[in-house]
Amino acid sequence: MEEPFLPRDEELVPSKTTWQKGQLTVELKILSLLAAPMAIVTIAEYLLPVISVIVAGHNGELQLSGVALATSFTNVSGFSILYGLVGALETLCGQAFGAKRYEIIGTYTYSAIASNIPICFLISILWIYIEKLLVSLGQDPDISRVAGSYAFWLIPGLFGQAIVIPLTRYLQTQALVLPLLYTAVATLLFHVPVCWTMVSVFGLGSNGAALAISVSFWFYALILACYVRFSTSCEKTRGLISEDFVSCVKQFFQYGIPSAAMVCLEWWLFELLVLWSGLLPNPKLETSVLSICTRVSNNLGAGNPQVARLSVFSGLCLWLVESIFFTTLLFTCKNIIGCAFSNSKEVVDYVADLAPLLCLSFILDGFTAILNGVARGSGWQHIGAWNNVVAYYLIGAPVGVYLAFYRHFNGKGLWSGVVVGSAVQAIVLSIVISSMNWKEQAEKARKRILSSEKGLS
Structure with missing residues (x-):
């Protein structure tokens, strides 16, 4: 049996010698070649629902609020x-690709798709009753009606994503980023x-x-x-x-459940902002504005944490450059961002007023995206999940609710809570990453691959 690849210590942590040899420059080039296409892929994927929100938003504030609420839910x-x-x-x-155990990569991917399908059926049942659920949660009935109808027609897309997301990760882990770029x-x-035809030609609205x-x-x-199926690049891994197959499904859930907790706990807080905004005075305005801020923050801050584990230092350097560029761009264009989503001057002005908080949130999100990528790549998603619980739900959310409902800062208060939570998350992750024993993490990866091979024999 071929011995799995185990990175050498000097490859894991750059020493003074490797820095002098220009290792950081080399790593930056490699990371840029991977990250640049994936940044475009991420933006293209996020723009799909954003375009629909934009089209619906120009049909009136009610449509924008309903679609925004449905998107969040x-x-x-x-x-x-x-x-x-x-x-x-x-x-x-x-880690299987790094260890050259190509034969199991496809099995892991198919097990993920097979596991996602029954989960989608359960989620679909919930989506059918979204209107009633939102009304019972105190949301505006008119907004809830639009949201419920919008969510119903998203159900087929949920099953499509159950296939797209695993295949995307399958290609990403093999550094096949150009096919992803072209397809996205x-x-x-x-x-x-298609969106223009459905909305304007067929008159189907939201x-x-x-x-x-x-x-x-x-x-x-x-x-x-x-x-x-047909590319020779995937011949060894498809x-x-x-x-x-059954043991791969078990492993998928073993790492998938804490990974889902890690991702969802952070993602949910951003989307819960939109739900909470429906309980504020003037819910149509608050929901519209915070939904725009959430979309913009997600688009700019998504990054590409999957490749960040290649080099934490290189990833942080790229994050610094990206943060300076996009924060400057975002702040400069603060008075026109809202125009893309709504014709309402009140909405546009409110978005501009929230721009400084949005910029700060984007900077923190980019930083934590890099560190979260290290967590998932290293297989300790459980640490990231617990960190999110503390940062966002024990600290950030209470601060946001207090500022919004008790200090009457409304949308600004809710978003301030997100910023506080992101700051706490960044501090904790920084401490964990700085104290990480890279050799120990490599040994754990080695044992993980070996255990997989035992299942194959």
């Missing part, structure tokens, strides 16, 4: 769960005319915008599936080891 109850669970592949496929951009270009997302997600899934 479906993210909280559905898409975030899928994204979180598939974080297990970043550990399993990533193609899907975005496909989505724009329901057409949701249906367009579902169609585009399946278009994306089809392209990725065809590439994986196979299925049927006798080990």
